[in-house]
Amino acid sequence: MSQKVVFITGASSGIGKSIAEFLVQKNYRVYGTSRNPKQIEVNGVYFIALDVTQPESVKKAVAELIQKENRIDYLINNAGMGITGPIEETPLSEIKRVFDTNYFGVINVINEVLPVMRNQKSGSIINITSIAGYMGLPFRGIYSATKGALELTTEAYRMEIKDFGVKMANIAPGDFATNIAAGRYHAPVCENSPYKAKYQTTLDLMDQHVDAGKDPMIMAERVYEVMQKENPRIHYKVGEWLQKFSVALKHVLPDKIYEKMLMKHYKI
Template identity: 65%
Template sequence: MSKVVLITGGSSGIGKSVGEFLSKKGFIVYGTSRKPQNIENHPFKLVALDVNDIESISKAVSEVIKSEGKLDVLINNAGMGITGSIEDTPTTEMRKVFDTNLFGAIDVMKAVLPQMRAQKSGLIINVTSIAGYMGLPFRGIYSATKGALEIVTEAIRMEVKSFGIEVTNVAPGDFATNIASGRYHTPIFEDSPYKEKYQENLNLMDAHVDSGGDPLEMATAIYKIIQTPKPKIHYKVGDFMQKFSIVLKKILPDKVYEKLLMNHYKL
């Protein structure tokens, strides 16, 4: 029987690419969107789901299980970006990103676990970020949300293993998607001491996304993970230097690594 896959944030970007790829491989794929009725000619089914609304999550998961009788794979992909200096960024906006990227992902995991436990099988793939392995200037809150999800995954993976459920992280680098348009950008305040450096770094971030890799690379990586009986805890998908930056952080003295980042971001 074909595996049933649920992808949060499946209407665009990486989620859409992954869903389309898996559909072509014979999987039964459901994506999610807050307003699926506004999306036409989508390559796979969409259900309404808002990761910040527990009732919405429960309803969407129940709909998939009622239709298919099972749920084999959850790809926790929904997320949002945020940029700005820590000092200038409103704390309320920081909390919104944590609610989406961390607590939203946790609530979706909570919703699918009873079904997977009943099946004695299941796979949860949490899409994090290479940025989650380091504190990046003007992206510190985004890095923190993804780093937190990496750690939560390590913990829940051990908690559910005896039920036949596998959990893993996939950390992408920069890919050519529309993520920049969905970010919360802290305004460039005229009186901010970070004004010039923040603007320079915004331009750098957008350039990285525009010149990023093909999301099909993520789709291929996730397909391989689904086909792996015992997935690893962490996967990284991106160009060599993005992945190597994680290795450098492990082997270099903290201040040397910090200096490399500051030079890269022209600080």
């Protein structure tokens, strides 16, 4: 049997790199993407240049992959960026930039790959979202919004593509030990800001959570498990028990009680 072809965006580091390495070990033919693929080396992974925010770049990358393999069996949308800050003090240009990557960029890639999978009458798409997408987190509201939007959009996509033999699911990670904290946009903690104390406290706590996060290889294993499912669920969550339980609580607790719980957790 020929190797299944996997296309992973944002595979040069963190969760994406772990997924790519794990799938190579499982005998998949893995293509990862990076804006600067010549600078990337991941054992057994073939890299293609891709900027998800640029439709022409997406078209070129997918065309290159089809030229090489003539098919795409799995698309894993992992490329993303973080952003923190009081929404009032976050530049609109940065808000648009993170939405371009985390939301519109994913749609760019999905819409370019869907015709390929439709012609094959098979394929599976996995969107890496975030547990943060299930709730509006203080000083991470924009990041929550991008991931929450993708969660809901996936629900709509699934119903629209059901007749094409194409499957789609979300996998929402909690905190994992990656370099996302270093790479995300931080609105500066301004001396004269009314948010200064609370924002700094929350920022320190977020960084501690990432530093103490789980091994991203756990996410890779979960992605592999979902890839094997004939009829995957819409939503999967991966992380600490408390993080996953917090999503369940949001569905049962009154809004104000849940809000107080989050504020207590972030010590604000």
